[in-house]
Amino acid sequence: KKIQPKKESYVIASDSTFAPFEFQNADGKYEGIDVDLVNRIAELQDFNIEFKFIGFSSAVQAVESGQADAMIAGMTITDEREKSFDFSTPYFNSGIQIAVKKGNDSIHSYEDLKDKKVGAKIGTESADFLEANKDKYDYSIKYLDTTDALYSALEIGEIDAMMDDYPVIGYGVAQKQPLATPIPREEGGKYGFAVKKDKNPELIEMFNEGLAELKRTGEYDEIIGKYVKDGS
Numbered sequence: 001k002k003i004q005p006k007k008e009s010y011v012i013a014s015d016s017t018f019a020p021f022e023f024q025n026a027d028g029k030y031e032g033i034d035v036d037l038v039n040r041i042a043e044l045q046d047f048n049i050e051f052k053f054i055g056f057s058s059a060v061q062a063v064e065s066g067q068a069d070a071m072i073a074g075m076t077i078t079d080e081r082e083k084s085f086d087f088s089t090p091y092f093n094s095g096i097q098i099a100v101k102k103g104n105d106s107i108h109s110y111e112d113l114k115d116k117k118v119g120a121k122i123g124t125e126s127a128d129f130l131e132a133n134k135d136k137y138d139y140s141i142k143y144l145d146t147t148d149a150l151y152s153a154l155e156i157g158e159i160d161a162m163m164d165d166y167p168v169i170g171y172g173v174a175q176k177q178p179l180a181t182p183i184p185r186e187e188g189g190k191y192g193f194a195v196k197k198d199k200n201p202e203l204i205e206m207f208n209e210g211l212a213e214l215k216r217t218g219e220y221d222e223i224i225g226k227y228v229k230d231g232s
C-alpha cells in the first residue's frame, strides 16, 4: 500500500554516533541500520527526507519543538516517551547492559558498582536505569553528551563502568574496542521510529508500510546482516 506524503520533504533527526545504527564511515558519510532502513523506506514509499545527525537528546528536543518531523536513533519505545511521541511498529529488539574496560576484574554484579563512577549518555534509557537504581547500588553517575565521549571516558578511566544498548556495545567489541560485559543485560527494549504525538501520522504509516515490505522481501535481514555479523 502506497501512502500519500503531505510534505515536500521530511526532516529526520538522528543521533550523532550510535554504531551500528548511525555512524560516519571512512568517507565521512553517515550509514547504519537506521539510515539504511529510512532511506530504503523513503524510496519504496516515494517521499523525500533530509537527515540531521544532531545527537540523541537534541533529536528528542528537535521533534518535540517541531524543528524535525521525526526521529530514528535506536530510540527505545517507553511508556514515558509515548506520552509525547507516536512510535512506529518496533523495528529492532534491544536492551541495555553495563560495560567495563577489558581486563577490569573487579565488577561482576550491580553490587560491585558500589562507590564506583558509572557513565551514560544523557537522556537515554541507560541514564534512566542508572538514576532509578542509584540508591540501591550506591554508585555515582556521570552523564556524557555523546556515545563517543562515553566510550572514551571509560577507556581513559574517567569512569569505572558505563551503560549502553547492548547491540552498540556488541558492535564496539566486534570492532575490537577494549570492552567487557560482566553483568547480564536488561532485556526488553524495542526501537521505534518516532514523530511528535499527533503530528505527521502519514509518516508513521509510510514507515510501517515500508518496514513491512522490507521484511517481506528479506531486505530487512540484509540490512541488519550488513552491520551485525555474529548475532550480538
Ligand code: GLN
Binding pocket: 015, 018, 056, 073, 074, 075, 076, 077, 121, 123, 124, 125, 126, 165, 189
Ligand atoms: N535506546 C536508548 C534510548 O532510547 C539509547 C538511544 C541512543 O543512545 N541513541 O534511550
